[in-house]
Amino acid sequence: MLARLRLPFRAGPSMQTYDFIIVGSGSAGSVVAEKLSASGRFSVMVLEAGGTDRRFYVQMPLGYGKTFYDPAVNWNYRTEPDPGLAGNVDHWPRGKLLGGSSSINAMVWIRGAREDYEDWAAAGNPGWSYDDLLPTFKAIEDNQAGADEWRGRGGPVHVTDNTGFVHPLTHRFLQAGQELGLPHNSDFNGAHQEGVGIYQLTTRNGRRMSAARAFLWPAMKRRNVRVETAAHVTRILFEGKQAVGVEYRQNGQLKTARAGREVILSGGSINTPQLLQLSGVGPAKLLQSFDIPVLIDSGHVGANLQDHLGINYTWRAKQKTLNQILRPWWGKALVGSQYLLLRRGPLSMSMNQGGGFFRTDPAHIRPNMQLYFQAFSTVLPKPGERPILSPDPWPGFSIGLSNCRPSSRGEIMIRSADPFEQPRITPNAYSTEHDVAEMLDAVKFLRKLAATSAFADVISEEVLPGPSIRDDDALIDDFRRRSGTVYHPVSTCRMGKNGKNSVVNSRLSVHDAGNLRVIDASIFPSNITGNTNAAAILTGWKGAEMVLEDHR
Template sequence: MSVEQYDYIIVGAGSAGCVLANRLTEDANKSVLLLETGGSDKSIFIQMPTALSIPMNTKKYAWQFHTEPEPYLDNRRMHCPRGKVLGGSSSINGMVYVRGHARDFDEWAEHGAEGWDYQHCLPYFKKADDWAFGADKYRNVGGPLAVNNGNNMQNPLYSAFVEAGEQAGYWHTDDYNGAQQEGFGAMHMTVKNGRRWSTANAYLRPAMERSNLTVKTGVLVKRVLLEGKRAVGVELVQKGKVKRFDCRDEAILSAGSIGSPHLLQLSGIGPAKVLKDAGIEQQHELPGVGENLQDHLEFYFQYQCKQPVSLNRKLGPLSKLAIGVRWILFKTGLGTTNHFESCGFIRSKKGIEWPDLQYHFLPAAMRYDGRSAFDGDGFQLHIGHNKPKSRGWIRAVSADPKEAPKIQFNYLQEPEDVEAFRACVRLSREIIAQPAMDKYRGEEIQPGASVQTDEEIDAFVRGAVESAYHPCGTCRMGAEDDEQAVVDPTTRVRGLQGLRVVDSSLFPTIPNGNLNAPTIMLAERAADLIRFGEAADAANVKVVMDEQWQQRQRQGKQQREVR
């Protein structure tokens, strides 16, 4: 029986996989097979930005993973959805576009990911970028990924929040994805002409017009096939039948920070004890596979609103129907935004070199499932500590790919993370207490005025924090001689030939921001490494930093020292 062969096999049509499918098929002499367990992304609930809470909580579109009981969160089992649809998690996420701070990528290089410092990454952020407000040294126009500010902060609460941040002593930033992340300003989202601009829309659909790309959906990859120390193909299940597809050049895992380490382990690649406990025959020892798991936690800081301007008035069934009809007919109105249109990036204390706390501001008090948090008008801050020290793991439990792996983040294991969340509470109260919020600020609903001491804050945080859905780090990129690194800085799996991993599992450390933008950047740069064996020359731009970061937590007035 003949086996279909392709030059490249990509496992996972998500944020990274769609980018790779597009870029690798630019070479008409190379054939590419893209494999995805999920199916079509054409649902209105995926394409309409305001419906973002629906696909994330739908089994059809997302793997509904849950963690083991988290020992430092009162043994809560945390929800960890991952995209299972064309576009992957870019089709179910909040569409927030944050590159991360420049120093986040310098930190990658410091951890052994040579060539992944900010100046080398910036050309690939720009390559992807189609920025609505014009090109400069940091931004680009004409790339595949549309980025804008949604409805341009029409609700007055957005601007009031930004002004409050400045009144509290923080910088204003005109573009947190440009020269200066630190401060308060407008937030950016991946939306185009009123539609979610996932990597399926931005990258995959144009590539599907090419004859050298084959896309197969509804398939479940069982393992990577090895001959000695070389990957030669994959084995999968399609409509109940086991099939094999071979690759002439490389197999590339882009199954995400949960899926990629799990698939490596299913293939016998990983820590010896994990494989033995799961009953999987070891093919290649790599102790770092599934380790170094990181994520962002956040909670909602909720207030009643004294003015009738919040989106709580739009959460009833008739209002939602009207928003949906307008979106269907015209692609305009509240259906075109994720509602996170202003934001802030600050440092939790002095002595922190670059921001480690992030705000998403929402002019409504509601839950991630889209339901109102209480009757009446309200607003909320999503606030979290974005540079956690705590680390977790992912472990296969059997050779069956349908059986979910065990996931343990060890959230808030490290005292520094607990301390940072105390700062989240206290600094947020200071910001909302500023004059800009006086005419809007009503009663504090959550955490509530009674939550004041360290012990009370810690107890609240343990019970209230939720994942921001940014898992990463489980196939960490590092130097060739780093035994815990899973891939080298060219994205090749250490000790094997013909096998790469390209997705957010490669991140050595988690950036200060949402992960979709850096994942797309990583895939853009990896595509050049795969095709040409080299990447673009480094940029040479300045980054705005607070030169007095060791002495102060906020600036007091706008001072822009550039280095």
């Protein structure tokens, strides 16, 4: 019933007013809070539905296996049964804590390809080309490998070079890729993206470098910043079409806060469109079906959902992998002591130590697939747990991949006017012939990698999908059954010229609304080639700069 009320907003005598109210403290919201508060001129309120990120398994890099299903820090979204995934319901983890999904992700730092941002600018978004954004990317970084034409040093996000610490099998993977013609790439964020190499991670001294650690923790020390946790925003408050504040529930109490300048939505690609729809901004027929008064009829709110889909192939190895050190009790004791005393070892890294980008067809002008090498395996399932810290009892390793620019489109829509009911997520995975065809070519490439001389004395047998899965129909059936999200949903409030094709303009202001912006990955006009966290942080940085420019 809360969302159905559309009473004129009046601030009570005890209500505090802030210049800016930021909904969400994730990859973008943390950056926005830090940037807007840095000068001391503006007061900033951050409302986070989750709790603190000061948890051991959040700060320990490989601890994200423990947070993968933990409702204390994870929204644990579930999609609709997806025909493209053989009717499976996919698990979509999203961070429900300070730092958002940057506090539970796999920490791989990939900006995306130059062409991705050229596409953004060409779609009618001035200021978003690669050359426009490169100085910002560099300013964000404190890259351990050092500064150069493409990389930055001295920024708030520490990026670790793990070249000297990866498992030896990772180098076998690099050799295999080069046997198949992929160049060795020492920096996927440098001059070129194609090739195989070691992933750089957002860690520092063996701890996760989340957006909260990099941006929000410093901001929270300022007197002009107020961060409220367990504060679930239920709707945006409007006077006419001007956003003037928000309503939120905290510890069972319904509260309101007023924004003197702007309300900024940084809830991410799921929560942001959900909140807009609950507040009367969205597809009119949908809102009317739940008796939500329509403020702005926008069919693009929640539409145009894009996501990367991934699958792993797994092999039994003839030599030890990380399974043999992470599985037994004595191994856990050893790596645990190594981590606690030195902040080193497997627990200080991601499960994705190596990877790369390749083209499934040489005719493609740029890579369309991403690779992930994991020197351990998790074939044996554990209900309700992602067994990263308890892998298989036999030596195994996996090579995963995900598509970079799928053509399938889904949507995220509310189920009711209840702000506490999870929205309906319909990914429509593999719903185009294009996506099926390129994934078929990609999984065949995985077997080519395994057949190289680099792995000749390593592989004992293929475990998943197994040698019986050979012809095209069987391969397609397999990846439909075993594929799932790689946690990169974007574009549900995409940026564009006008309300006919988008939700926000190039300055991230919501079309036809006043004092309301969206600053998070939901504004991406299209998905990028690779992991999305770096681009989400960039969006927070650039979006905050635009806000400051408009409020000089």
